[in-house]
Amino acid sequence: MDEDIHYHHVVTSAPRRPSQHLTYDPQTGDLQPPPLQMEDSNVVEEGPEVLPKYWCSVYCEGVFTKKMEIENTTKRAEDRRWHSVYAVLQGTALNIYEIKKDWGLGRGKGGPTISPDNPPWVRRGKLERSYSLQYADVGIALDYQKRRHVIRVRAEADQFLLSCVELSTFLKWLESLFAAIDVAAPLDERDFPETRAFPRRRCCRSSFLGLPEDEVDEEVGEEADELNDGDAFDIDQGKLLLKRAEDSRHDHRLSITSYPNEAIDDLSGKWAPAHYWGPQHDMRYAKLCYSVLLFRSPRKSNYIVSKGKKWFVDWMTGRMVRVLPPEYGEIDLYDAWHIVHAGNQRL
Numbered sequence: 329m330d331e332d333i334h335y336h337h338v339v340t341s342a343p344r345r346p347s348q349h350l351t352y353d354p355q356t357g358d359l360q361p362p363p364l365q366m367e368d369s370n371v372v373e374e375g376p377e378v379l380p381k382y383w384c385s386v387y388c389e390g391v392f393t394k395k396m397e398i399e400n401t402t403k404r405a406e407d408r409r410w411h412s413v414y415a416v417l418q419g420t421a422l423n424i425y426e427i428k429k430d431w432g433l434g435r436g437k438g439g440p441t442i443s444p445d446n447p448p449w450v451r452r453g454k455l456e457r458s459y460s461l462q463y464a465d466v467g468i469a470l471d472y473q474k475r476r477h478v479i480r481v482r483a484e485a486d487q488f489l490l491s492c493v494e495l496s497t498f499l500k501w502l503e504s505l506f507a508a509i510d511v512a513a514p515l516d517e518r519d520f521p522e523t524r525a526f527p528r529r530r531c532c533r534s535s536f537l538g539l540p541e542d543e544v545d546e547e548v549g550e551e552a553d554e555l556n557d558g559d560a561f562d563i564d565q566g567k568l569l570l571k572r573a574e575d576s577r578h579d580h581r582l583s584i585t586s587y588p589n590e591a592i593d594d595l596s597g598k599w600a601p602a603h604y605w606g607p608q609h610d611m612r613y614a615k616l617c618y619s620v621l622l623f624r625s626p627r628k629s630n631y632i633v634s635k636g637k638k639w640f641v642d643w644m645t646g647r648m649v650r651v652l653p654p655e656y657g658e659i660d661l662y663d664a665w666h667i668v669h670a671g672n673q674r675l
Contacts, residue, residue, distance in 0.1 A: 398487040402646035420512035426452035459483035462512040467621025
């Protein structure tokens with residue numbers, strides 16, 4: 329106990345002022361008084377200074393159609409109909425509101441500039457549910473074919489779908505949700521983001537050859553074993569093949585003056601064709617690089633945060649166990665290690 333008091337006194341005590349050496353007059357040798365410290369008028373004392381305004385870098389809002397799939401870890405949702413909601417993503421919190429229409433703004437003329445995912449005559453209504461994105465899963469719902477742009481969200485103990493109209497809204501919300509999930513994780517449990525900027529090699533090769541990924545992995549392993557063998561690959565032979573290929577490429581090269589070609593730059597003489605990039609390419613890029621979350625995909629973590637409390641969940645049976653005991657003075661309906669059975673055990 330005394331060591332704790334001493335440690336607290338040492339850590340919390342104010343730092344000692346630096347010592348000042350004595351100065352003497354070089355002519356007479358008399359002791360001179362220490363110089364007076366001038367107070368800086370520009371220094372602001374602690375407390376009255378103006379703090380910078382807080383702003384959230386992850387913020388999105390818009391109109392979605394929502395469909396519940398699973399409630400309370402394993403219970404299938406009773407109402408699985410699509411209904412319109414107003415979703416707001418602010419930092420690590422996903423808030424779902426009811427829709428409130430402003431008929432006065434709806435009488436105005438619409439046009440192509442009005443986004444169907446965020447019309448001006450729709451306002452947020454009553455708060456329906458607020459989800460914490462800590463230990464949450466988000467991905468593209470490729471197994472749901474009835475609608476085009478569908479995002480599957482697993483937050484806390486629920487699983488639901490969010491569907492939008494425009495592709496730009498779909499991509500923007502995917503990136504924002506991934507960023508919010510990465511920030512919501514504790515510092516000790518954070519991992520590298522799974523979003524990749526380039527598609528995997530084996531995925532492209534499997535789609536090109538029309539083979540499953542397991543067979544492609546076996547072929548890649550066999551090729552690696554062959555390359556590791558010293559007798560299977562000759563360096564001189566490889567150099568000779570590369571030289572022949574380069575020579576044949578120069579022989580078949582066409583002159584830029586033989587015919588007019590718009591794909592060739594007039595200044596540098598290099599081939600620079602114009603690539604068209606449309607919405608189909610954005611969707612293809614999202615499917616290749618963003619994570620996919622299917623209905624029966626396993627959960628990444630066995631922990632959830634519900635109503636400010638951390639729980640350990642067995643997703644096979646639906647049992648929930650409190651990770652930490654309640655604090656002193658906290659009124660809890662459950663004991664410190666009480667097991668909660670949720671929903672239908674057959675799902």
